[in-house]
Amino acid sequence: MKTALITGITGQDGSFLAEFLLDRGYKVFGLARRESWMRANNASHLADRITVLFGDMSEGIDIATALQEAKPDEIYNLASQSRPGESWARAPETLMINGMGAIRLFEAVRHAFPKARVYHASSSEMFGGAKTIPQSEETPFHPANPYAAAKVYAHHMVRICRESYGLFISSGILFNHESERRPLHFVTQKIAYGAACAALGITNSLDLNERGQPIVSGGRLALGNLDIARDWGHAIDFVRAMWLMLQHEKPDDFVVGTGKLHTLRDLCRAAYGRVGLNWEDHVVSDPGLVRPLETGQTLADPSKARKILGWEPTISFEEMVGKMVDTQIERLEPQIRR
Ligand code: NAP
Numbered sequence: 062m063k064t065a066l067i068t069g070i071t072g073q074d075g076s077f078l079a080e081f082l083l084d085r086g087y088k089v090f091g092l093a094r095r096e097s098w099m100r101a102n103n104a105s106h107l108a109d110r111i112t113v114l115f116g117d118m119s120e121g122i123d124i125a126t127a128l129q130e131a132k133p134d135e136i137y138n139l140a141s142q143s144r145p146g147e148s149w150a151r152a153p154e155t156l157m158i159n160g161m162g163a164i165r166l167f168e169a170v171r172h173a174f175p176k177a178r179v180y181h182a183s184s185s186e187m188f189g190g191a192k193t194i195p196q197s198e199e200t201p202f203h204p205a206n207p208y209a210a211a212k213v214y215a216h217h218m219v220r221i222c223r224e225s226y227g228l229f230i231s232s233g234i235l236f237n238h239e240s241e242r243r244p245l246h247f248v249t250q251k252i253a254y255g256a257a258c259a260a261l262g263i264t265n266s267l268d269l270n271e272r273g274q275p276i277v278s279g280g281r282l283a284l285g286n287l288d289i290a291r292d293w294g295h296a297i298d299f300v301r302a303m304w305l306m307l308q309h310e311k312p313d314d315f316v317v318g319t320g321k322l323h324t325l326r327d328l329c330r331a332a333y334g335r336v337g338l339n340w341e342d343h344v345v346s347d348p349g350l351v352r353p354l355e356t357g358q359t360l361a362d363p364s365k366a367r368k369i370l371g372w373e374p375t376i377s378f379e380e381m382v383g384k385m386v387d388t389q390i391e392r393l394e395p396q397i398r399r
Pocket of ligand 1: 068070072074094116139140184
């Protein structure tokens with residue numbers, strides 16, 4: 062039986078990956094911050110099937126102890142301050158977790174478990190304002206926010222540790238992937254939530270946005286720049302790519318994305334369309350919500366992952382958005398019955 066350690070087990074990807082590995086007979090350990098594990102989280106339903114180790118990526122001793130406890134064959138480093146927008150306000154903390162946390166982990170692996178295989182979560186945000194579309198493993202990085210800059214640092218450290226110490230560390234340059242488990246502060250989930258509210262006739266939502274106001278107010282969902290275009294896939298497909306990287310004979314970097322570009326308008330159309338509504342009657346663009354420096358058009362060229370790993374996405378954009386809207390309706394329905 063193989064053993065895996067997942068950092069960021071309470072997150073979207075961590076929880077899907079844990080399910081994926083359990084289905085394949087792995088013994089799964091997860092690193093989680095104590096206070097996060099104590100409240101309901103994405104992996105709560107797995108509590109009796111996994112071993113949770115408490116720790117923080119900003120503490121080297123926590124990482125080293127987790128490795129000693131788990132003695133993993135495979136390590137998936139998913140823990141991160143994962144909100145690019147939020148990273149403007151929390152730049153030092155973002156670097157501490159996403160950059161320093163990663164190198165602490167790599168160092169601990171080098172000293173204690175040099176034979177372990179490590180997956181590291183890089184991000185398409187590293188391409189930022191890249192001039193080349195689509196982006197592949199060869200496209201130069203041009204990070205446009207503190208989150209992306211910290212990810213670039215860790216990404217380079219992956220290669221340096223590979224080349225200097227011969228460690229098996231692979232980076233997944235993953236493009237946006239969403240799911241029913243995305244937190245409400247991500248724009249994709251806000252749109253799914255907005256569509257669900259509209260379908261249920263909720264004009265002033267109980268859930269609040271970053272500004273402490275109802276996400277849906279006066280029957281309207283306020284968003285920033287609607288022309289933003291991204292390559293969005295479903296997280297279930299993307300955790301499979303992580304695992305495939307560690308089954309490959311040698312460590313490497315792989316771009317993972319659907320290769321299809323959609324704008325926020327497309328996302329709104331799909332979400333409100335799911336419940337038979339016209340998004341333009343329910344969504345407004347608010348200039349106050351536009352980021353200081355917006356990441357440009359990120360579109361994956363996943364040919365290398367297709368060719369070498371045999372990876373293909375299986376869940377379409379429309380299916381993904383549909384699942385998200387349906388889940389929000391299920392979540393909100395009890396509220397309107399009260
Ligand atoms: P997520 O849902 O936000 O999960 C992030 C995880 O990191 C959570 O479990 C969080 O735990 C944990 N974490 C944050 N700070 C920590 C700390 N100081 N110590 C220990 N754990 C900490 O993110 P995700 O969507 O699953 O993404 C997984 C990884 O892929 C991240 O590294 C993200 O940056 C990267 N990525 C994601 C996407 C995407 O579209 N989803 C795209 C490219 C790359 P708490 O519950 O305690 O907050």
